[in-house]
Amino acid sequence: MIAFLGMGLLGSNFVRALRQKDVPVQVWNRTASKATALETYGAKAFSEVAAAVAGAQRIHLTLKDDSTVDEVLDKAAPGLQAGAIIIDHTTTSVAGAIERTQKWQERGFTYLHAPVFMGPQNALESTGSILVSGDQQVISEYEPILATMTGKVLNFGESTGKATGxxxxxxxxxxxxxxxxxxxxxxxxxxxxxxxxxxxxxxxxxxxxxxxxxxxxxxxxxxxxxxxxxxxxxxxxxxxxxxxxxxxxxxxxxxxxxxxxxxxxxxxxxxxxxxxxxxxxx
Missing domain, CATH: 1.10.1040.10 (N-(1-d-carboxylethyl)-l-norvaline Dehydrogenase; domain 2)
Incomplete structure (x- = not known):
């Protein structure tokens, strides 16, 4: 199961693309109507973010900024299952990405910042580029999955935060x-x-x-x-x-x-x- 948090233009089209591949997706958005609109495509919408991530092995985020990511993840935390990975596509600060990687590792979860060079149409068509860096073992495991969401995965090495920069x-x-x-x-x-x-x-x-x-x-x-x-x-x-x-x-x-x-x-x-x-x- 996949959870997607943040149903703006990019996030909603990511979800539509996943549903076209029959991937089960649970969705949440602060404005609930943007999440429920995706039930037309077979996604399951939740009004509470902790409920949206329950049972999900992967949680994707397409949110506004550092403070929004931190707020949403803190609210989602009670619903996270052990071993889940958080893949954040939000454009954030370098320091924020580094701090979240460490913070969530200490809490027993993997956090991977994977910002994108792509617009909403790219998300729907699975084209464009996703940027990653950091733990190469984690990247090696999830790169094939990320590659299905986009045309290209750009790996910038072991430095956490380099992809963000x-x-x-x-x-x-x-x-x-x-x-x-x-x-x-x-x-x-x-x-x-x-x-x-x-x-x-x-x-x-x-x-x-x-x-x-x-x-x-x-x-x-x-x-x-x-x-x-x-x-x-x-x-x-x-x-x-x-x-x-x-x-x-x-x-x-x-x-x-x-x-x-x-x-x-x-x-x-x-x-x-x-x-x-x-x-x-x-």
Whole structure:
């Protein structure tokens, strides 16, 4: 028997995918209607979390944050059967994942933090990636099961919390990337550049292909042979800001980048490659 706690978009689709494979699933959600809605697919909903985990060998969590995970698990504890494993897919802090691993081990249970790179549709289709790290014996035992829930299991080694950190790193990149695109769209709107024209540009010119080389350049530690001088990149950034000012276009990310460029220029790096702004990060 499997218990699933947290029936948001991700958790509910995980449950639907399990039910498509005829796996028995007991479900719980703070808002009970989200759990009972899954009875349509054959899941068994419970109003009390301790009852939902009773008899389950595996308990999966897709909750909000550290405090929610801790609260829900403490309430579930009276219903946990001996030897059960808790597999937590919630995006949490590294410290929280490490502390819970130790806490639940001391209480006689296995806790494995296994965050995911996947959206609700991936959960339904069993595609995407699950991240794990820590006790390799535990991971070896449960990796085949996790692999059925997703397209790929990424094992980051024996360090408890490393998978958590990798998840946070990935989400930080996605948020930064999306915020940059939002600035790009806002800037284009101010210049009367249409969405079709933007799509045509990126359909022909693929900046994603530059990512590996850009990352290598940024982390090389060598910036004195520039392909784009910081002074010139800052000049262009100034044009972005001026054009945005003229069209009353709000930009969220670019002003902060300009400030960072100015800091490095003031330190004497204006003639270096503009990727020098990453120097303190490596």
């Amino acid at each position: 990798m998840k946070l790193l990935g989400n930080l990149f996605l948020i930064t990337f999306t915020a940059g695109l939002a600035d790009t769209l806002s800037f284009a709107k101010g210049l009367d550049i249409s969405l079709d024209e933007i799509n045509a540009l990126f359909g022909t010119w693929n900046p994603a292909a530059m990512l590996p080389a850009r990352l290598k350049r940024m982390t090389s530690g060598h910036y004195s042979d520039p392909s784009w001088e910081l002074n010139m990149a800052r000049k262009d950034t100034g044009i972005f800001l001026e054009e945005a000012r003229k069209t009353n276009t709000p930009l969220a990310v670019i002003p902060a980048i300009a400030t960072e460029m100015d800091r490095w220029i003031a330190k004497g790096h204006g003639n270096d490659d503009w990727t020098v702004i990453a120097k303190d990060s490596i």
